[in-house]
Amino acid sequence: MPTDLEVIDIETLCEGGLFREKIFREKVEGLDWEQYAGKEVLVKGCGNIPVPTWAYMAVSSIVSGKAKRVFYGEVAKPISVFPQG
Numbered sequence: 607m608p609t610d611l612e613v614i615d616i617e618t619l620c621e622g623g624l625f626r627e628k629i630f631r632e633k634v635e636g637l638d639w640e641q642y643a644g645k646e647v648l649v650k651g652c653g654n655i656p657v658p659t660w661a662y663m664a665v666s667s668i669v670s671g672k673a674k675r676v677f678y679g680e681v682a683k684p685i686s687v688f689p690q691g
Contacts, residue, residue, distance in 0.1 A: 611648040611681060612641070612673075614665055616657050625657050634665065639672050647673040648684050 619633040620626070649666050662678065670676045670688040677684035 610646065611677065611684065612645045613648045613650050613681065614642075614669065615650045615653070616661055616665065617650075617653045617655050619661075619665075620655050620657070623655060625655055625661070630661060634668070639668060642669050643672045644674050646675045646677065648677045648679070648681060649687075650681075651679050 619630050621629050647669050649662055649669070651662065666676055666678065666687060673688070675686060676688040678687050679685045
């Protein structure tokens with residue numbers, strides 16, 4: 607299990623406790639993805655805001671181009687999604 611994960615919480619890309627596609631896309635475009643270069647990154651799942659599956663996939667896809675490894679889920683039990691294994 608990885609010990610030092612950078613966490614991307616999709617809920618921080620939402621505003622006012624709601625997922626709004628336009629705001630989400632603007633925040634994703636404004637993120638400094640270089641901060642994740644060469645690191646192990648967790649795309650946090652299971653929050654309080656309903657988020658469409660494609661949003662998790664979009665963030666995972668972008669960060670996989672920078673990160674050493676990408677995980678999904680919770681810090682206590684991350685699931686490896688890139689590279690697979």
